[in-house]
Amino acid sequence: MPVQILMVCLGNICRSPLAEGILASKLPKDKFRVDSAGTGSWHIGHTPDERSIATAKKNGLDISNQRGRQFSSSDFDTFDYIFVMDSSNYETVISLAKSQEHKDKVRMILDELFPNENVDVPDPYFGLPNGFNMVYQMLNEVCDVISEKLIAKHQ
């Protein structure tokens, strides 16, 4: 069984598809599986936002085959680690947890860079175009830390 990691944002079209693509590119595929989901239902079945696809492509990643899906409480059973992009996602996901074991799987992704500071990955959906580059840089930096930790822990 691979170690399973889930990236969660609101729409599952901007931030978490980038996070999925970036982390997957840093982990060996035989041992790890990375997926993403949104807490909202607006974009079920949709491709990622074209700005996320373009930002990934500029950095050598193809995320265009991803399709949006909504986070479900069964994801707590499937996934070993659940990384959320912001504190609103955190509240929503935690509210669906049925046990402490489930809650312990959930962490704010940027806590891996700034422990206990609860820093959000800002939602770039309604923002300036450069927001996507900023989000990419943040996620790339934190996924370096996460991938190193995961590989060390599960080798």
Ligand code: 4NP
């Ligand atoms: P994401 O961005 O959570 O990074 O995917 C959003 C995309 C769409 C919406 C909100 C956030 N929306 O309201 O449709």
